[in-house]
Amino acid sequence: MKICIVGAGALGCAIGGVLAEAGHTVWLVNRGQAQVDALRQHGLTLRENGVDRQVAVHAATRCAEINGFVDLVIVLVKSFHTFEAIASARCIVGPDTVVLSLQNGLGHEDVLAEAVGREHVLAGKTYAGGVVLAPGHVLIGTQGKETLIGELDGQVTDRVATIAAAFNHAGLTTTVSDNILGTMWDKLLVNVATGALSGITRLPYGDLYAVPEVEACAVAAVAEAMAVAQAAGIRLTSTEPRQAWVKAADGLPAAFKASMLQSLEKGSITEIDFVNGAVVRWGAKYGVPTPVNQALVACIKGIERAKT
Known part of the structure; x- marks a missing residue:
């Protein structure tokens, strides 16, 4: 081809x-x-x-x-x-x-x-x-x-x-x-788990996954996203929030950096509006609270502002 x-x-x-x-x-x-x-x-x-x-x-x-x-x-x-x-x-x-x-x-x-x-x-x-x-x-x-x-x-x-x-x-x-819409949400869960947290902490995956508090925050953010998907009638393959956290790093080297962190290191804006921000928007539409994702969006927006 x-x-x-x-x-x-x-x-x-x-x-x-x-x-x-x-x-x-x-x-x-x-x-x-x-x-x-x-x-x-x-x-x-x-x-x-x-x-x-x-x-x-x-x-x-x-x-x-x-x-x-x-x-x-x-x-x-x-x-x-x-x-x-x-x-x-x-x-x-x-x-x-x-x-x-x-x-x-x-x-x-x-x-x-x-x-x-x-x-x-x-x-x-x-x-x-x-x-x-x-x-x-x-x-x-x-x-x-x-x-x-x-x-x-x-x-x-x-x-x-x-x-x-x-x-x-x-x-x-x-x-x-x-079920491509469900597929897209399954991948969104993975991005929700690690993208913003990697950008905020500046940690590559090896270090990111060594901090229990980071894992807890990631799982909470994914749980919110799954609740939103359920309210919207999206058919997910994930059944438990921690699955997204585990899948995000599966097979990747310890030095790997999430795309949001790579963007911030280059001084450019991130895709936060299309990842955690999407969870927040869909949550508002379907009446599902998303406080963890809202906080992650706020932190990334603040970092972006500091770099401009």
Whole structure:
């Protein structure tokens, strides 16, 4: 397949890198010139289990640099850049192109559908991870990390099955979901568990998981989110709040940092409005109190303000 990763940061490079290794033609699109220059000059370097390996990829700062349509667009930009990103990618979306969001949080599929048509859009969630070590050099956590994708209407189509098969062949453990909204909430629970707390404490996972009080706070935040999902009629696979806390770190190295912490370290804003903030909004809509998530949102907003 000809695949374009729009938002080729840490996770985009991790996913794009293993797909390229599996024989697909992969374009990594990143607005950062330093990242693109490194990818063009040296290829992509993936670090896994302490060992580096090189992968040949294509790189661009704009989708307009790609000739022709692609088979699959994977959107991995920050939530607040979704519309801008997909608008810039319209030039590579043909009649048969599939657009797949693997972003954190809720609501991206509606933004994508508005831009390119709902018939092109798949939704998904991934538990894979990555950390940028330097331009063109990424620490990846993909082995054994689950990815779920699905049609918005819950059908299991040939196209979603084909994409899942390609992902699995590349070592991305992928299943097709007939309950993608529930799938998205399941992933949201994982982000609720660790994202804000990692950003607030500045701790990578190894240290974060060593503090019992942090775990207690995380489990309380997830419990609120699960109560909101239940009130909204969402069908979850998680049955106990601590499952999300355990799943968040499963298979990832101690040095791994949640995306919110990575954003704050770069001096940029986070996706808090689309993660814990989404829990707060849905809680207000369905009359479910969310004081822990409200506090986490307030803390991250304060840190963001201090950095601007």
